[in-house]
Amino acid sequence: MATIKDVARAAGVSTATVSAVINDSAYVSAELRARVLAAVRDLNYAPSLAARNLKRGRSQLIALVVADLANPFFSRVVWAAEAAVAAWGYSLLIFNSDEKPELERRILARVRTLSCDGVILVPVGDSTEHLQNDPDGKPIPTVLFGRTVADDRSDTVTIDNISAGRQATEYLLDLGHTRLGTITGPLHVTTGRGRLDGMLAAMRSRGLTLESRYIRSGEFREDAAYSVARSLLEQPARPTALYVASGLMALGVMRAVADLGLRCPGDISIASTDTIPGIGGLRPRLTRTEHPLVDMTNEAVRLLVDQIRRGGPVERRNVVFQPSLVVGDSCAPVVMQPGTPPSSSGSGQ
């Protein structure tokens, strides 16, 4: 492939002149400019971003590190992020930390050696000190997405997780449910913790408590949610409704319900935070609190590009989006549920 020297030779000018034409960074006479552009075209010249990166210290790469790339929620974040970074002139590198803090560390080390201009991180560990611990240089521009970490000083873009849990729970309580269960995310991450806290707050405000035997963690995974939901629902006095902390786990819970021969919402009402998009033609349609995911992703990219341009964060910015309740047909009033009277030890299958 042609280099800038080849173009310079073909056009009969210096490499500085070719660079000035390509970058429009200095005056070049019309005659010389035309010769350079003709040579660029004839030689099909494309500059090497490695060389440019080495000289300018900019890679034009943004890294997106998600917690679980098998989760359709994060797939949609990838889709939104690719479009957003492309609009700003960047390319997107994708990494999957798969909910493993040690893998996250190795990925972030890789991001540094790739000289990414910035990183959007869904943190899976408790700390991002490895982003900060650069003894002789400034940390890489970073935005935390969806989840936060206590010791971090990066910009953050999140949803109000407490509100997400609370709104879904209130919907179930408004339908008359009093014996609720929940399938949570991992409670050491802010999304898992916050949504449970929101549920607890909603119940507490009505003088209700959430029994610990009705709390299981599905670790934000479909298969884990399936397993814990089965065991929860197989209890003699099962709950009449479940709040599920993610859309992916909601699918696992649905699969457990189906496999136990239960009907939703006939036998069990289910509300969740988020769902899989595009499945409105399938039954039941989940009642859920939803993230404004595209807005969140665009905002994360905007904050990151701003940090890159300013050379790092000036002050920490925490942008919190509000979830919205979307009513489907996966919940019914408690009175409509035969087979398991609220106060009896039922024999549900």
Added chain:
Amino acid sequence: MATIKDVARAAGVSTATVSAVINDSAYVSAELRARVLAAVRDLNYAPSLAARNLKRGRSQLIALVVADLANPFFSRVVWAAEAAVAAWGYSLLIFNSDEKPELERRILARVRTLSCDGVILVPVGDSTEHLQNDPDGKPIPTVLFGRTVADDRSDTVTIDNISAGRQATEYLLDLGHTRLGTITGPLHVTTGRGRLDGMLAAMRSRGLTLESRYIRSGEFREDAAYSVARSLLEQPARPTALYVASGLMALGVMRAVADLGLRCPGDISIASTDTIPGIGGLRPRLTRTEHPLVDMTNEAVRLLVDQIRRGGPVERRNVVFQPSLVVGDSCAPVVMQPGTPPSSSGSGQ
């Protein structure tokens, strides 16, 4: 951030010695090696891949260019590809050509300036000449995924699209359906064309024809499939079964069925190629022919890494995977369908 010169100075050796230790590329005495590693640790040194790329001509980046990143099929390809390239020591750049040939061209130009070591491409145009037309250099190592292009000389990894269409159609014909419709992909791409051809072949082998009024293209999009399915199903003599050429379009078709107040499979049977994973808990469960998507992606990455290591394709390799039929509950024998006798002009809603 520390450079190799800083490490060399701290360890009291030359940069060549540091490089030899880091890369284990030449003998270095145990004493010097220990000094270098201590300095690397103390300075938190990470090599610059831009500099390394400039010298070695390798970026350790693989680009994945998909046709529609909003399509969950391609999201799963991203998930599988990220894991596969990471296992080979590469990082994954994601690009979305959004079914636009001109955007594909610009993306591939970008891939060249980023000096990607290779590219996996779901082609959306009719030609990949812009991958080949590098007047003075070898083309970038490329594997075409899912779709092929007539003039290309790259390795390809595909599914047997004809078999995919045929198997799903035969399932419907075996249930007694004779008036079939289809929602196709774009017919200028091999996946759209091949699946329709498979359907036509299955029907022809039973002396049946597919009426042109029952053929609509959903362009592999959920919303387009929704629209064309509605208009197809609103016809007075609607088909008793539909073959839908992608999982994403099948969701759009389901949504149209629901909105028209029809029941699946009570009023209309639906079979597809592929579906969204993880929705087995929702009804109806699609009967479909499935891609072995993870195997296909792993094979594409394996072929690409092999090309990179050999310095380009030696001979063209076309790996064709076979689809498999997975039976759900979205299809019923034709006799069970009240409300629309096969030969009458029905008044279906």
Added chain:
DNA sequence: AAAACTTAGCTAATCGATTAGCTGGGTTCG
């Protein structure tokens, strides 16, 4: 003992861009 060989570590050229500072010719000012 001298010549030939071996080898650990070093020097410096190179990859392909960018850009600070230089240069020669032209213009303006005193």
Added chain:
DNA sequence: CGAACCCAGCTAATCGATTAGCTAAGTTTT
């Protein structure tokens, strides 16, 4: 007319790695 200034285009240093070839000291062979 000479000094001072201007400016389009050029030269070459630089970014941070890698590595070919060099060097000096030690070992082996004649």
